[in-house]
Amino acid sequence: MTRLSMRGRMALLFMVVVTAVLAFAALSFDYFCHLHFKKQDAQVLGHKLEALKTVLARSAPFDPSTALVIDELLDNSYGYAAAITIDSRMVYSHHNLTEKQLPMYSLGGLGEWQVQLGDHLYTGTTQVIEGWANDQVATIHLALDITHRYHFFEMIRQWFVYTLLISAVLSGALGFALIGRGLKPISRLSKTTSTITANCLDTRIPPESMPVELHELVGNFNAMLERLDQSFLSLSSFSADIAHELRTPLNSMLTQTEVALMKERENGDYKDILFSTLDELRRMSRMVDDMLFLAKADNGMIALNFESQNLTSVASGVLEYYEYAAEEKDIKLALHSSGKTLVRGDDLMLRRAISNLMSNAVRYGESGTTIDIQVLQEAQWVRLEVTNQGPTVAPEHIEKLFDRFYRIDTARREGSTLNVGLGMAITRSIVEAHEGSVGCRSGDGVTTFDLKLPAAKG
Known part of the structure; x- marks a missing residue:
């Protein structure tokens, strides 16, 4: 099944949101209109009930003249229907409210009610007057015709439905068109990226040209x-x-x-x-x-055998191997250690990394100087520093010393059989595989390589 495009999904979402907002507005309008008219009907019926109670209070007991006064009172207002009972006996009916119909809408209780009389819908209220005349109980049933309002609300609801359908279609179509224009920057971005190849990777997209x-x-x-x-x-x-x-x-x-x-x-x-x-x-x-x-x-394929290693002992073993080469250049080797220098690592890999540092120090160390190797623990790290006296490494070369095939003296590249510029790169790979770091600092004829590894726990 083919999924909708992002443009289609956004247009659909826009249509759903617009329809939901309009539907909420329509339902809110319908609810508050009904609430308003309900309160208005209760107020109108209340006023009319008070007038009927006044008429009954003046005309006890009920007689034909009272009925004429009530007819005149109700006929002056449009849409009323009324019935009056005394001790559950119908004594007055106005606009088809008969004794047989009263149980249908009074439901044996008081308060508000609705009843359908023919084609007309009424909302009404019932009120009891106790101790009226000779301790009789008079009950007034008064209703107001709301048929025209009911038809009006039915028509409004139909209009709302039609408006929602039309708005949904229009919002979806307009959203689809407008979103298409909004997504044009992405199209431009796509066209730009399609022109990028391995031969033109220097292409850059200016952010200011995009939203x-x-x-x-x-x-x-x-x-x-x-x-x-x-x-x-x-x-x-x-x-x-x-x-x-x-x-x-x-x-x-x-x-x-x-x-x-x-x-x-x-x-x-x-x-x-x-x-x-x-x-x-x-x-x-x-x-x-x-x-x-x-x-x-x-590619993370170096297989390391992690064991507890004393970095001082590992460095001491490497120094023994370079003693003869150092003697040939009249260079002394000095090892200093402080604190626990235990690390977890591969013995052969660590020896290889330190050996590369020592080889570099002996190669570039000046005759008659001393190469200092210091191993110490600092908090959660064990640090090994190899310091030699020789040519100062310029700052622009420091960061590149650990790149492959990089050598400062390019004149020595041709015909050199001793060094191809991979030792420092291998050292960095080994140290990073042990979750450590290696760096270099140089100045005033002194160069120090700094190797740092996580200290072993325990």
């Missing part, structure tokens, strides 16, 4: 385009970096192989060429492994 109700939608849409644009730029840059990093070892192996095949060589020469090719293959293998790791991290 206020669509400003939030347009703002979110522009923000989405901004994110997509950045993602496509990152993807394009990533692809270019992969091609560039793979091209360097491939060209090296290709050149070595071509040179080796140009003439006959000694077995030792071929062995040296094979060892050189093996180094390039190992570098390519490490780079592919790192890229696969980052791809798994992006």
Whole structure:
């Protein structure tokens, strides 16, 4: 079953609301009109009853002259019918109110009532006068003809029904047309979005050209385009970096192989060429492994074995591995710890993250300096800081240090076999998988990488 369009649903809702409001107005008008005329009838009948009681009080006992006075009183007013009984005996009737009909509308009680006499509808009231004459009980039944009003209200109700039907149709049609004009900005927005492709993600929709109700939608849409644009730029840059990093070892192996095949060589020469090719293959293998790791991290596919780990012990084990490399550059390593430094994490992943920080510190640390590693607990976090003395990292590079294939010294990209710019990106992925964060600050020749992980409970 095909669902109504938003335009159709809004027009239908508009029609229902208009019809409901008009129906409520009509019912309210009908109710208050009836209430008004009911009070008016009670007031008119009350005045006339007082006049009849006065006539009866002056003419006790009841005689023909009293009937003439009552006839004159009632004939001066249009639409009255009356009956008077004394001790349950009919002594007077005006306009067809007979003794046989009285039980039909008095219902054995007093108060207001209605009765249909022929084609006429009457509303009436009954009042008893006790101790009238010789302790007789006189009862006055007085009614007012409301036939013309009843017909008027019937006609009004018919008009209301016809008006509601016509108003429903007109409101639905007008609502459909007006809502169509109101939805034109959405059509323009749709046409604009249909022109956006991967090659023109810099398109933005000006919010001021849209109604206020669509400003939030347009703002979110522009923000989405901004994110997509950045993602496509990152993807394009990533692809270019992969091609560039793979091209360097491939060209090296290709050149070595071509040179080796140009003439006959000694077995030792071929062995040296094979060892050189093996180094390039190992570098390519490490780079592919790192890229696969980052791809798994992006999709939440890293399988972590969470156990209670002492981050100080993990850092100490990593430092032992880098002692020889630090000695070669005349760099000292110093580890400081304070407080409980327990975290829940994967031992191998944490070692890999800290190892990347240490590798970076040793690579860029100046000879004769000390690399300080400090591990401390702060409230609900355990912080690890790796500080080295070396080149100051400019502020514009700080945020990009953890991007893939990013290196500050672009001149060292060509032919470099030691670093392809994935270590910091892997560190960030590992730390974020542990629900932590990693950052960097640098100034006055001192650079500090700050790794923060949630402290283990207990």
